[in-house]
Amino acid sequence: MSTDPTPAPDPRLATRLAGLSLRTPILTASGTCGYGPEYAAVLDYRRLGAFTTKSVTLHERPGNEPQRVVETRGGLLNAIGLANVGLQRFLSEKVPFIRTMPCPVLVNVAGHRREDYVEVCAALDAEPCIAGIELNVSCPNVADGLMFGTDPRRLREVVAAVRGVLRRAVLVVKLSPNVTDIAEMARAAVEGGAQALSLINTYVGLSIDAATWRPRLANVTGGLSGPAIKPLALYNVHRAYREVAKAAGVPIIGMGGVQSTTDAVEFLLAGASAVAVGTGLFIDPSLPVKIAEGLAGYLAARGLSNVAELTGRLEVSPPAVACR
Ligand SMILES: Cc1cc2nc3c(=O)[nH]c(=O)nc-3n(C[C@H](O)[C@H](O)[C@H](O)COP(=O)(O)O)c2cc1C
Numbered sequence: 001m002s003t004d005p006t007p008a009p010d011p012r013l014a015t016r017l018a019g020l021s022l023r024t025p026i027l028t029a030s031g032t033c034g035y036g037p038e039y040a041a042v043l044d045y046r047r048l049g050a051f052t053t054k055s056v057t058l059h060e061r062p063g064n065e066p067q068r069v070v071e072t073r074g075g076l077l078n079a080i081g082l083a084n085v086g087l088q089r090f091l092s093e094k095v096p097f098i099r100t101m102p103c104p105v106l107v108n109v110a111g112h113r114r115e116d117y118v119e120v121c122a123a124l125d126a127e128p129c130i131a132g133i134e135l136n137v138s139c140p141n142v143a144d145g146l147m148f149g150t151d152p153r154r155l156r157e158v159v160a161a162v163r164g165v166l167r168r169a170v171l172v173v174k175l176s177p178n179v180t181d182i183a184e185m186a187r188a189a190v191e192g193g194a195q196a197l198s199l200i201n202t203y204v205g206l207s208i209d210a211a212t213w214r215p216r217l218a219n220v221t222g223g224l225s226g227p228a229i230k231p232l233a234l235y236n237v238h239r240a241y242r243e244v245a246k247a248a249g250v251p252i253i254g255m256g257g258v259q260s261t262t263d264a265v266e267f268l269l270a271g272a273s274a275v276a277v278g279t280g281l282f283i284d285p286s287l288p289v290k291i292a293e294g295l296a297g298y299l300a301a302r303g304l305s306n307v308a309e310l311t312g313r314l315e316v317s318p319p320a321v322a323c324r
Pocket of ligand 1: 029030031032054055076078080082108136174200201202224225226227229255256257258276277278279280
């Protein structure tokens with residue numbers, strides 16, 4: 001990590017998200033930056049809104065067979081399969097570094113059974129260095145990954161069960177776009193007790209090699225991320241905000257193809273209170289800092305005193321329901 005003096009925070013960028021104080025509204029997205037140490041030399045965590053870890057599950061997972069990642073036009077298709085160290089190793093090997101991180105850390109949690117989510121989240125809640133939990137109910141790359149994220153009743157139940165054991169950590173629920181009605185899922189998560197929503201996870205996709213007649217990923221299908229999904233992500237954020245989150249007072253972390261300040265502004269206008277960068281980190285790991293700097297300039301140029309003034313300011317006429 002950098003030893004330069006910590007730069008003064010820009011009051012225009014400072015924001016609050018479900019009780020968390022963020023220096024900027026720009027976060028990293030789960031699964032694209034490891035557990036913290038991996039990016040420490042290339043991303044200044046003192047200038048980051050918050051860091052989100054790779055998904056952690058109760059038991060260690062090797063993930064899917066290679067090939068696990070393939071580039072597509074405007075996007076990235078991945079089928080990592082939730083490869084991770086599991087709860088116990090996370091606590092003993094990863095948490096010590098997280099204790100030293102100068103920004104809030106959200107730990108992304110995935111599971112197979114409701115009890116798994118509850119056990120992992122209760123253990124993480126006991127670690128004061130973990131500011132929040134991002135519940136991944138939306139992974140498309142494991143056999144039962146979407147089980148909770150596509151069924152509103154099960155989603156509400158798992159969120160309520162986790163919320164019931166949290167004493168301290170903020171609960172963010174990460175939604176899948178692989179559903180017919182994102183508003184229904186957002187509503188279920190909020191009813192279950194989500195304090196913030198994050199969306200979107202990746203879209204299920206397929207890449208085929210015409211030379212071999214085989215899928216390019218060993219898992220056959222993968223999750224599509226990057227600029228290719230940005231308009232779809234904006235649509236989902238817009239609907240979740242207009243139909244659920246705004247009235248409920250639940251903030252949204254928007255993501256999906258964010259690679260520039262303009263992209264981030266679009267997500268804020270659509271209804272996000274914060275924005276996460278995932279695939280873009282593979283091109284430039286310092287992108288969250290650059291986007292935040294650009295955002296400060298954008299706000300100053302428009303005479304806005306705080307980034308919160310952009311949230312949900314998309315002007316829609318006639319009203320939002322017409323966009324379905
Ligand atoms: C290689 C890769 C691994 C990912 N792993 C996870 C994960 O473990 N848990 C999770 O909730 N999302 C995971 N995601 C999804 C991202 O956090 C994010 O929701 C999605 O990629 C959209 O953002 P982007 O277009 O900026 O990447 C992963 C994405 C990529 C590209």
